[in-house]
Amino acid sequence: MIRSVLEIWWRAIIRIFAFIGKETQIILHQPRLVFSLILGPFLILLLFGLGYQNEPRTLNTLFVVPEGSTIGSYVEQYANSIGNRIEFAGITHDPAAADQQLRQQKVDLVVVTPRNPLADWENDEQSTFSLFHNEIDPLEVTYVQVIGQQYAERLNQELLLKAVSQSQQETSSLHDDIAQAKANAAAVRTALASGNTAAAQNSVEDLQRDLDFMTLALGSGMALMSGVEQAGGQDAVPNELLSVLETLQNQTDEMAAATQDNTAVDQGQTAATEMETSLDKLDNMLQVFQETDPAVLVTPFQSKTLSITQATIEPLHFYVPAVIALLLQHLAITLAGLSIINEKLSGAMEMFRAGPVSAFEMLFGKYTSYMLLIGVLAAVLTGLIVWGLRVPQLGLWANYVLVLLALLLASLGIGFNISLSARSRSQAIQYGMLTLLAAIFFSGFFLPLYRLAMYVRIVSWLLPATYGTVMLKNVMLRGQAPGVLLLVVLSGMALVLFLLAWFRLGRQLKRE
Amino acid sequence: MIPEVTGEQSIVRTEGLSKTFDGVTAVEDLTLDVPAGIIFGFIGPSGCGKTTSVRMLLGVYTPTSGEVEVLGRSPQNFRRKEQRDIGYMPQQFVLYPELSVWENLNFAASLYGVPVRRKERLKELLDLVELTGQEKKRVEHLSGGMQRRLSLAASIIHDPQLIFLDEPTAGIDPVLRHKFWSYFKQLKEEGRTLFITTQYVGEAAYCDQVGVMANGRLLIVDTPTGLRRHVSGGDIIHLHTAQFMSEDEVNKLRVQPFVKEKNVHRLRERGLEIVVEDASAALPQLLEWCRRENVRVESASEYVPVFDDVFVELIEQETAVSEDTSEDAND
Numbered sequence: 046m047i048r049s050v051l052e053i054w055w056r057a058i059i060r061i062f063a064f065i066g067k068e069t070q071i072i073l074h075q076p077r078l079v080f081s082l083i084l085g086p087f088l089i090l091l092l093f094g095l096g097y098q099n100e101p102r103t104l105n106t107l108f109v110v111p112e113g114s115t116i117g118s119y120v121e122q123y124a125n126s127i128g129n130r131i132e133f134a135g136i137t138h139d140p141a142a143a144d145q146q147l148r149q150q151k152v153d154l155v156v157v158t159p160r161n162p163l164a165d166w167e168n169d170e171q172s173t174f175s176l177f178h179n180e181i182d183p184l185e186v187t188y189v190q191v192i193g194q195q196y197a198e199r200l201n202q203e204l205l206l207k208a209v210s211q212s213q214q215e216t217s218s219l220h221d222d223i224a225q226a227k228a229n230a231a232a233v234r235t236a237l238a239s240g241n242t243a244a245a246q247n248s249v250e251d252l253q254r255d256l257d258f259m260t261l262a263l264g265s266g267m268a269l270m271s272g273v274e275q276a277g278g279q280d281a282v283p284n285e286l287l288s289v290l291e292t293l294q295n296q297t298d299e300m301a302a303a304t305q306d307n308t309a310v311d312q313g314q315t316a317a318t319e320m321e322t323s324l325d326k327l328d329n330m331l332q333v334f335q336e337t338d339p340a341v342l343v344t345p346f347q348s349k350t351l352s353i354t355q356a357t358i359e360p361l362h363f364y365v366p367a368v369i370a371l372l373l374q375h376l377a378i379t380l381a382g383l384s385i386i387n388e389k390l391s392g393a394m395e396m397f398r399a400g401p402v403s404a405f406e407m408l409f410g411k412y413t414s415y416m417l418l419i420g421v422l423a424a425v426l427t428g429l430i431v432w433g434l435r436v437p438q439l440g441l442w443a444n445y446v447l448v449l450l451a452l453l454l455a456s457l458g459i460g461f462n463i464s465l466s467a468r469s470r471s472q473a474i475q476y477g478m479l480t481l482l483a484a485i486f487f488s489g490f491f492l493p494l495y496r497l498a499m500y501v502r503i504v505s506w507l508l509p510a511t512y513g514t515v516m517l518k519n520v521m522l523r524g525q526a527p528g529v530l531l532l533v534v535l536s537g538m539a540l541v542l543f544l545l546a547w548f549r550l551g552r553q554l555k556r557e
Numbered sequence: 558m559i560p561e562v563t564g565e566q567s568i569v570r571t572e573g574l575s576k577t578f579d580g581v582t583a584v585e586d587l588t589l590d591v592p593a594g595i596i597f598g599f600i601g602p603s604g605c606g607k608t609t610s611v612r613m614l615l616g617v618y619t620p621t622s623g624e625v626e627v628l629g630r631s632p633q634n635f636r637r638k639e640q641r642d643i644g645y646m647p648q649q650f651v652l653y654p655e656l657s658v659w660e661n662l663n664f665a666a667s668l669y670g671v672p673v674r675r676k677e678r679l680k681e682l683l684d685l686v687e688l689t690g691q692e693k694k695r696v697e698h699l700s701g702g703m704q705r706r707l708s709l710a711a712s713i714i715h716d717p718q719l720i721f722l723d724e725p726t727a728g729i730d731p732v733l734r735h736k737f738w739s740y741f742k743q744l745k746e747e748g749r750t751l752f753i754t755t756q757y758v759g760e761a762a763y764c765d766q767v768g769v770m771a772n773g774r775l776l777i778v779d780t781p782t783g784l785r786r787h788v789s790g791g792d793i794i795h796l797h798t799a800q801f802m803s804e805d806e807v808n809k810l811r812v813q814p815f816v817k818e819k820n821v822h823r824l825r826e827r828g829l830e831i832v833v834e835d836a837s838a839a840l841p842q843l844l845e846w847c848r849r850e851n852v853r854v855e856s857a858s859e860y861v862p863v864f865d866d867v868f869v870e871l872i873e874q875e876t877a878v879s880e881d882t883s884e885d886a887n888d
Contacts, residue, residue, distance in 0.1 A: 053637070055670075056637075056670030057670075059667050059670045059671070059672075059673065060667060060668060060670055062667060063664050063667030063668050066660075066663070066664065066667065067653065067656065067660075067664045070655075070656055070660050071653060071655045071656060074655050074656065074695070075655070391649075391651050391653075392647055392649045392650075392651040393651045393652075393653075395612075395617055395647055395651070396645060396647060396651050396668075397668075398615075398616075398617045399615040399616065399617055399640070399643065399645045400640055400645070400668055400669060401637040401640035401641050401668075401669060401670065402668055
């Protein structure tokens with residue numbers, strides 16, 4: 046009894062190995078195919094890595110400056126100020142000629158400058174630079190829009206820098222005025238102490254004039270400084286300048302009152318003394334304003350991007366996990382997709398029906414052989430990529446292998462189901478190509494998944510390559526473990542597809 | 558080795574077996590009884606239902622009606638054991654062109670669960686089909702004849718009791734066909750039963766029993782000799798005389814006891830075709846009658862009609878019977 050059961054099992058194993066051996070031999074008898082399967086993708090990636098230029102595109106730009114424009118002389122200077130993204134192609138006064146050049150693709154961009162920005166500003170309007178392009182690629186259109194925004198920002202920045210710089214220069218004489226105000230405050234104090242009310246009154250009037258002038262001169266520049274400080278989180282001292290100026294005004298008022306009222310002489314003297322201190326404070330604030338870099342005042346914030354990944358990710362590196370996922374999915378689908386249809390068309394299925402072969406033995410043998418073959422191809426390809434192209438593999442190799450296993454099993458499941466549905470080889474190949482096309486667009490190969498509408502993402506998550514791409518990026522480039530949910534769903538998909546293929550093959554092997 | 562089977566034991570038995578595809582009848586009312594240890598020839602023109610019948614016997618097709626039993630069990634209920642006891646060589650070449658001769662044979666062996674130590678068995682079969690020395694050659698580089706021989710080897714690699722060969726000699730040259738029949742004879746001598754379909758009528762002569770099929774119906778099952786006798790009504794003797802025999806003389810001959818049912822026909826010139834029960838017994842009696850009647854004999858011998866003629870005759874008879882039946886039905 047036991048012997049007979051063992052014999053049944055042993056024969057089943059022999060039959061499974063029949064398919065493993067047969068499928069393996071068929072592939073190995075085609076060395077060119079094996080060679081191209083490994084070297085083809087590697088060479089493509091190598092070429093991509095060598096040839097990819099991670100540089101922003103330079104737009105050959107023609108400027109249209111209307112006759113009599115007030116900003117014509119600044120155009121080239123501004124164009125050069127945003128780096129090499131705009132290449133100055135010249136200035137024309139003829140919009141039609143510029144349009145023709147753009148249509149003939151002799152230039153990439155035409156910038157039409159405003160005729161009279163000053164007039165626009167006086168009318169309380171923003172002055173507009175119009176950017177015309179002839180791009181059809183949505184990504185390039187976005188790039189041109191970004192360049193336009195950068196150009197306008199840069200112009201605004203330049204204007205502000207000039208204004209601030211000018212303000213700093215103009216306030217340089219204010220130190221003398223502050224010193225004069227201090228002297229007047231001291232004179233008021235001395236006059237009040239000696240009881241010379243008339244002299245004190247004269248000095249207070251001088252002091253008031255000084256104060257009015259300083260308020261006017263300091264207003265815009267110091268307000269900017271104050272705004273920067275507030276933006277920096279110093280809400281507790283809102284507008285310190287205003288506070289100082291208010292104090293100075295109050296102290297002047299007290300001194301003026303002391304010249305009119307003998308009982309307020311002491312208060313007037315104290316105010317004069319305190320005013321000297323307040324003026325020192327104002328002088329210090331002026332000093333800080335003048336010494337501050339105009340760029341800091343105009344653009345007080347800048348950004349600095351730092352990655353927490355352990356390696357520098359080049360564009361090639363970013364695409365490699367997706368390429369591996371896509372390639373292995375396509376390979377598995379193509380091999381499995383042609384496998385059963387070939388048996389059906391050659392008539393071998395009839396032999397299997399008449400013989401003692403079960404659907405499970407046949408399918409398990411084919412799964413195993415393709416897993417082995419594609420596994421070896423994947424290992425060689427990975428070796429070439431990691432050690433040949435220096436693409437980082439930061440995660441655990443066990444995680445990498447786990448992801449590939451799930452990816453291959455699910456892809457083979459799709460392939461076998463395609464093969465069981467197809468009525469001809471060309472139909473099976475067509476289904477395989479459709480799956481590849483879907484994977485290119487929807488698996489995150491070149492478009493991030495968030496760019497796809499939710500209902501389209503359902504298609505994405507039906508493709509093993511999507512799971513493979515996401516998990517391989519995490520494992521290879523972030524050094525993280527693959528998401529458990531993703532791995533479980535992909536493995537579940539592989540299991541369901543295997544069971545479905547088993548059921549369908551069983552039906553096809555049954556009697557007609 | 559193959560278990561001993563007696564010639565009387567039925568290995569294939571069918572009763573009223575029919576198969577219909579989408580309303581079109583491919584096989585109708587097939588009743589057969591094939592004893593073990595023989596070569597059974599299933600002969601008929603292309604498209605007459607031979608392959609469909611074989612597929613029903615193998616369990617590939619489910620019969621629309623009727624009963625079938627192969628190796629004592631309905632093919633619908635075959636266990637692995639029965640499937641291993643059957644060898645099948647399909648009509649078209651189904652092995653793998655990319656693989657070598659040895660790899661293909663090895664695959665077929667594994668498919669039937671032949672134990673791993675099978676090298677000797679493979680060699681033995683390659684010897685039988687004269688493919689020794691071609692082991693490493695890829696099948697796509699073999700000639701058509703070699704491919705058929707490899708198919709044959711693959712179908713018997715697991716040492717089956719019963720072998721179904723669907724048109725094994727189709728499209729191959731006469732020398733190779735002859736060689737194939739030598740293999741079949743050898744396999745039969747080893748105790749196997751062979752169920753062979755063919756459209757070459759002449760091959761019926763190599764069979765122990767022959768079933769003739771036309772238009773999905775089995776016309777007759779008999780031995781090759783029996784088939785001839787069935788068509789002609791008995792053995793045939795061709796007699797050629799030195800002088801023309803008169804009508805009186807021919808009529809005298811017709812009533813002789815060794816002549817079956819007065820069956821004497823004139824041939825061209827001075828020849829006569831005489832139907833007798835048994836040619837070997839009737840020939841001396843005929844010569845004696847000629848001597849007595851002073852008929853000078855130039856030659857007298859048994860005539861064995863070629864199977865093509867037998868087959869054509871059988872088909873014509875069947876057509877006539879069918880037409881009569883349909884006319885009767887119309888009346």
